[in-house]
Amino acid sequence: MFQIIKPQQIFNPRRQSSEGHPAYWLAQLRKADWQQLLQIAQLPPKSCAKKQTLAQAALDRFEFAVSPSLSAARQAWLDLQVNHTPGLIVQFRHSETDWTRGIPEFVRPDKGEALGFVNIAGRLVCKLKQ
Numbered sequence: 001m002f003q004i005i006k007p008q009q010i011f012n013p014r015r016q017s018s019e020g021h022p023a024y025w026l027a028q029l030r031k032a033d034w035q036q037l038l039q040i041a042q043l044p045p046k047s048c049a050k051k052q053t054l055a056q057a058a059l060d061r062f063e064f065a066v067s068p069s070l071s072a073a074r075q076a077w078l079d080l081q082v083n084h085t086p087g088l089i090v091q092f093r094h095s096e097t098d099w100t101r102g103i104p105e106f107v108r109p110d111k112g113e114a115l116g117f118v119n120i121a122g123r124l125v126c127k128l129k130q
Helices: 007-011 023-024 031-040 051-059 070-082
Strands: 061-066 087-093 104-105 120-128
Touching: 007 023, 007 051, 023 061, 023 120, 031 051, 031 104, 061 070, 070 087, 070 120
Parallel strands: none
Antiparallel strands: 061 120, 087 104, 087 120
């Protein structure tokens, strides 16, 4: 189920989210990742904007769902395509030597990009609000 996320769910240091909540994964995005998310939403991001400002703009335009498996991510993507809803999947890949932080990879299956299945810590399905 897709959720609307508020910035305080991500940036409040006293608030903690589990891996099953989109805020957990969104908190791992870097400034450049938020800029890329805005570009996908066809909003030109300003390079001088703060990370929280970029995040707020992206959170206003997207809804998010955590996919517990590769097959669930594929099914969520197919559901978006059936409903003609634009979106993408952010998968968080760990390196072989460092499992402490996942590196976000933006995957656009509609552009022929494949989902990974090795060293993937989590997948976040993002859909543009209609």
